[in-house]
Amino acid sequence: MSLNRSWDSLVITRLKIRKYGLIIGTSFQNSLAYGANFLFDTFFYAFVLFIFLQLWRAIYGHGGAIAGYSLNQMIWYCVITEMIAFSGSNIFYSLNEEIKNGNIAYALNKPYHYISYQLANGLGLMGIKIIINGLFGVFLGLLYIGPLNGFHVNYLPLIILLVCNGLILNFFAITCLGLTAFWLEENTAFFWIYQKLSFMLGLFLPVEFFPGWLQKLALVLPFPYVFYGPARLAVAFSWEKFWPILWVQLGYSGLFLVLALLIYRKGVKSLHVNGG
């Protein structure tokens, strides 16, 4: 009896994995169909890096290091943070639109959990983006500044793990913000603020550039773990920093996932869709 039950649950789990796997695959293929968007993102990624290259060259005019970062490390830091930024999901806007125009109603009676569906869909999109931007980013980094000094290829899988965790942490955080559309007509301002905090606390500048008190404050917030964590370890890997960054990423991802599920459950109960 107990054996049957565990066999059943195994079969159900396998079916679920297959179902969400198919969603990831479909999203992956859909993303590839919109070549123009990729072209824009890739070109803009190169442009943004070019601007930062010029800016940091002007700042590092006299050589040396700033906050422990050489010019070479700083440019590679930007390559990685911008790579993550350009590979992120646009889940906030799609959730906002679906909730506000009532299209979410069509998803409620489908045989999947809405948040899991969004995650699977997002993973497909982020997957293809990170592959393209990753390869292109490495090419741009080599072109702009040359190889990253002191980088060991052995650490690459760990850096990739942190980059993926950063993307997922960011995904769940903006999912929470997008789901506030259940109650708020205009919630974009919250997204802007979240986005800019992430940008300031890691995307543009490493945390080491901040004054001491701000460094301490930043490191307890989730924002630096999206961009700063992976990029910091890529340019100067250390096991002492790796474990805390990994655990905080996982902790915040879990927290935002639970929060998203709670907001969704509460939001769906208060949903009113008129017409069709």
Next chain:
Amino acid sequence: MSTAVNPNPKKPSVIVSHLRLLAAYFRFNLAAAMEYRGSFLLQVFGMALNNSAFIIFWAIVYSRINHIGEYGFREVMFIWALASAAFGFAHIIFGNIRQVSRIIMQGELDAYLLQPKDVCLNVLCSRTEVSAWGDLAYGLILFMAVWGFAPGEFLLFCTFTVFSGLLMGCIMFSGEILTFFLGNTTVISRLVTEFVISFTLYPESVFRGTVKWLIYSLIPAGFIVFVPLKIFKLFSWQALGLLILIDLGYVFGSYLLFRLGLRRYESGNLIVGKL
């Protein structure tokens, strides 16, 4: 005989009637935005706060170095203030600037073609962007916070805001109307917009070689923020007059491009209601 003379004194001249249209659109768009006051204020303050984040970035950078070329912290804040205010001004008055490509592709231009006003102005002004009020407010406040409030200087800054706004707007608009000639140019128009914004936000000394040529020609960020900063620091009427002439030249050029493109426009026979 001058064409500017109005043959019928009761009927306003073309310029006056279009200025009235502009004022009417501004009033109605503002009233529509204020209908949802909470949303309006949230967007305005949200955008201002959003922009403020970059002050921290520059403050931290300048805590480590003194100058980037000739630019200190105050100079960078000036170009940020002007770029934001100009962007805000352009999108408040000409809220459809970044929608033109879509309007052309979806055949929505038909509704404007039937109206007895200039199509270009009519399309651009018929909408406003609420968050642009936040950009404008941020620009003006940042300028006063960093450079202080002296009426003459503030007036000069406002003049720059208007003309830089027109220039910034017409470059974005030109990117959009390429749709007339090339079909779906969403990617190009997005890139033009991003180029204009990005080039206006960093010190001029960052850009060298071909890029320097680019910011004084195709993407004239130089005339949007860098030249105004030079005039602001070392004022001369001649330089100001010349800058305004250059700005108006770009505006006229984009208007001509629109008229040229309009000849190639084909109606999609789309039935739309425009109130």
